[in-house]
Amino acid sequence: MNTDTTVTRRLGLALPIVQGPFGGGLSSVALVAAVNAAGGLGSFGVHHLRGEQILQTARALRTATERPFALNLWVPLPGEPEHPAVSATQWQRALQRLAPFFDELGLALPQQPDPASVWPDYAQQLEAVLEARPAVFSFVFGIPDARILARCKALGIVTMGAATSPHEARLLEEAGVDMVVATGSDAGGHRVSFTGPPTSLLMGTFSLLPQVRDAVRIPVIAAGGIADARGVAAAMALGADAVQIGTAFLACEESNAGAPHHQALHDANKPATALTAGFSGRLARGLRNELMATLDAHPEDILPYPWQNWLTGVLKQAAIAQNRPDLMSLWSGQAVGLVRHRHVAAFMQSLHMPQDTFVA
Numbered sequence: 001m002n003t004d005t006t007v008t009r010r011l012g013l014a015l016p017i018v019q020g021p022f023g024g025g026l027s028s029v030a031l032v033a034a035v036n037a038a039g040g041l042g043s044f045g046v047h048h049l050r051g052e053q054i055l056q057t058a059r060a061l062r063t064a065t066e067r068p069f070a071l072n073l074w075v076p077l078p079g080e081p082e083h084p085a086v087s088a089t090q091w092q093r094a095l096q097r098l099a100p101f102f103d104e105l106g107l108a109l110p111q112q113p114d115p116a117s118v119w120p121d122y123a124q125q126l127e128a129v130l131e132a133r134p135a136v137f138s139f140v141f142g143i144p145d146a147r148i149l150a151r152c153k154a155l156g157i158v159t160m161g162a163a164t165s166p167h168e169a170r171l172l173e174e175a176g177v178d179m180v181v182a183t184g185s186d187a188g189g190h191r192v193s194f195t196g197p198p199t200s201l202l203m204g205t206f207s208l209l210p211q212v213r214d215a216v217r218i219p220v221i222a223a224g225g226i227a228d229a230r231g232v233a234a235a236m237a238l239g240a241d242a243v244q245i246g247t248a249f250l251a252c253e254e255s256n257a258g259a260p261h262h263q264a265l266h267d268a269n270k271p272a273t274a275l276t277a278g279f280s281g282r283l284a285r286g287l288r289n290e291l292m293a294t295l296d297a298h299p300e301d302i303l304p305y306p307w308q309n310w311l312t313g314v315l316k317q318a319a320i321a322q323n324r325p326d327l328m329s330l331w332s333g334q335a336v337g338l339v340r341h342r343h344v345a346a347f348m349q350s351l352h353m354p355q356d357t358f359v360a
């Protein structure tokens, strides 16, 4: 593995490995600390947290690691209201679709929450990230405005934005973002496109990566479908300066994925992954299960993001407590079949293995 790249030099890393951030509470301080200790860049997804919680998280991270880390936010999509209105009829339809599952878990159907009490304010999140001053501010679904990027520069915060097409990569570079994460549709979690419907921007990592490499001069980090040393080597051969790995880190015990999710990622008989808007209202990749099939069969009953995300999130808390992987989102990328490790140290070590170790 080439460890001397523009990314490792700029961030002072021993290895060109970025642990992908996980939103929705799946990141953990332990995961970031373990990745940092092994020479990579740990990331913490904070898009679900309010300003003061982001500052608390940064303090906890600094207690656990002296090495640089990334904080990660979701940029509100252009033209999309942060809290799209949902009528009482829409709410009732979505509830009725999920009612049998709430029933199975012994849960009462929830009241529609007050949006302001549930979803954090993006402007406050940004202020908190700037105050926390992480080594890296990474983001998806768009580009923070020029004043924010200028403040990051002034504070010495490296910015890292996700692109799902060469065009998005160029937009990030033109805006002055420092590094681009070329994210293929193989990746687990949300499809983070910001220039069009995600269904029209589904290029796989190894088609996208060399095109992004050709489109921009800033460092390129490859994400999606990389889960072992072969994937790292292939991405570097296609021009990546580092790789960002999500699913294989999510499968490590140090992540906050929860027992049913960990088990599902390691299950020898796991189903294939699929893209669905059913869990959150936005397109995202996870392992197929009963809940995904039910929601996909009735797209008219899926609420817009973030309402659907909140609703299935209530179900998910109970599903984790009752060990019901069939009734929760099991986010995963297509490379999940390559996942072997349950601990970060062993996984990071395996990324150094000679490639012929993998030949059958």
Ligand SMILES: Cc1cc2nc3c(=O)[nH]c(=O)nc-3n(C[C@H](O)[C@H](O)[C@H](O)COP(=O)(O)O)c2cc1C
Binding pocket: 019, 020, 021, 022, 023, 024, 026, 045, 046, 047, 072, 073, 138, 139, 140, 162, 183, 186, 187, 188, 189, 190, 223, 224, 225, 226, 244, 245, 246, 247, 248, 250, 331, 332, 333, 334, 335
């Ligand atoms: C459960 C889950 C949650 C994710 N949440 C975020 C997020 O909040 N912000 C982000 O930039 N990327 C997020 N990602 C993407 C990862 O950081 C990473 O880019 C991706 O998982 C790489 O693809 P792979 O899963 O094939 O390794 C998420 C991925 C997963 C699996």
